[in-house]
Amino acid sequence: MNNNLKAHVLITGGAGFIGSHLADSLLADGYRVTVLDNLDPYYPVELKRINIDTNFTNPDYTFVEGDIVDMELLNSLPDDIDMIVHLAARAGVRPSIKDPVAYMETNVKGTQNMLEMARARDVKQFVFASSSSVYGINPNVPWSESDYVLKPISPYAASKVSGELIGHTYSHLYGIRFIALRFFTVFGPRQRPDLAINKFARLILKGEEIPVFGDGSTRRDYTYVKDIVAGIRGALAYKDSMYEIVNLGAGRTISLAEMIQSIEEVIGKKALINRLPEQPGDVPLTYASIDKAKELFGYSPQTTFKQGLENFKEWLIASALQGKNA
Numbered sequence: 484m485n486n487n488l489k490a491h492v493l494i495t496g497g498a499g500f501i502g503s504h505l506a507d508s509l510l511a512d513g514y515r516v517t518v519l520d521n522l523d524p525y526y527p528v529e530l531k532r533i534n535i536d537t538n539f540t541n542p543d544y545t546f547v548e549g550d551i552v553d554m555e556l557l558n559s560l561p562d563d564i565d566m567i568v569h570l571a572a573r574a575g576v577r578p579s580i581k582d583p584v585a586y587m588e589t590n591v592k593g594t595q596n597m598l599e600m601a602r603a604r605d606v607k608q609f610v611f612a613s614s615s616s617v618y619g620i621n622p623n624v625p626w627s628e629s630d631y632v633l634k635p636i637s638p639y640a641a642s643k644v645s646g647e648l649i650g651h652t653y654s655h656l657y658g659i660r661f662i663a664l665r666f667f668t669v670f671g672p673r674q675r676p677d678l679a680i681n682k683f684a685r686l687i688l689k690g691e692e693i694p695v696f697g698d699g700s701t702r703r704d705y706t707y708v709k710d711i712v713a714g715i716r717g718a719l720a721y722k723d724s725m726y727e728i729v730n731l732g733a734g735r736t737i738s739l740a741e742m743i744q745s746i747e748e749v750i751g752k753k754a755l756i757n758r759l760p761e762q763p764g765d766v767p768l769t770y771a772s773i774d775k776a777k778e779l780f781g782y783s784p785q786t787t788f789k790q791g792l793e794n795f796k797e798w799l800i801a802s803a804l805q806g807k808n809a
């Protein structure tokens with residue numbers, strides 16, 4: 484990095500839910516940020532435009548619309564990038580079962596391309612968005628980074644394990660510091676509309692039925708987006724080793740039934756439940772050990788589930804009033 488310049492971070496997928504929060508956080512602390520995002524229509528593009536709108540007047544912000552699979556485009560990006568946070572992906576377990584080829588193209592080939600770009604430009608810090616789904620069905624809770632993860636149960640999970648593996652190869656061969664962060668169900672303002680909290684809250688507000696898969700006993704470790712951003716910032720600052728895999732969760736679990744009840748309380752309205760069979764590829768439980776994140780990054784999640792839901796509701800109501808939520 485040129486010492487006269489602010490550090491320059493490339494965020495792939497930076498128009499999305501997590502990436503746009505990260506961009507805001509880095510810009511607020513004086514970083515230069517380039518976002519590369521193809522504005523994938525997986526959910527309404529207008530939501531992504533709203534996520535990034537306010538940054539366009541910031542001289543430290545550059546937005547590039549394009550695809551991580553397009554190597555020519557990657558080669559044309561600014562050559563003074565110091566760090567890469569690679570979040571661009573096809574996300575979601577269930578859609579990956581419907582279209583596994585597209586998931587592998589974006590998540591595996593795209594990650595390979597990003598690492599190739601890092602190698603060609605001598606970028607030395609690479610943070611990769613992995614997922615709790617790599618743990619598959621793992622009865623040993625809380626899940627630890629040293630647990631066996633080579634039995635993924637969805638194409639999405641397999642694509643994320645692959646990213647962790649390719650990252651190791653590039654770290655070993657080319658001295659790129661590679662940190663894979665396994666995010667556990669992230670929620671908060673701007674949450675993807677396909678994720679349960681967002682979907683349920685909108686349906687409950689409209690007085691419509693919510694689709695509930697299984698008997699409500701499945702459990703998730705829900706993590707507030709601001710805590711995830713703090714964890715990513717921790718990974719960007721980390722220098723002590725060359726390859727790490729780190730869970731970012733809240734370190735506690737909440738059942739589906741409890742989640743629905745909490746949304747009802749925050750919104751002040753009862754849910755109408757449409758009970759459906761459990762979905763293939765879904766896991767019964769996710770539960771992060773966050774000891775390693777604490778030790779390596781001083782990670783310490785700050786936001787309670789209830790507070791996070793309150794913040795989410797405020798955002799949802801504001802964006803619904805503008806008629807802009809999906």
Ligand code: NAD
Binds near residue numbers: 496497502572593
């Ligand atoms: P998101 O869909 O809101 O953001 C991803 C962004 O990547 C989108 O803006 C999309 O347009 C972009 N993108 C997709 N394909 C692209 C391509 N080929 N080229 C360039 N850009 C592309 O999702 P998110 O929830 O913010 O997730 C960010 C990352 O975190 C993803 O890698 C996801 O797999 C991972 N993750 C998320 C969660 C969660 O709970 N949200 C949990 C585990 C892991």
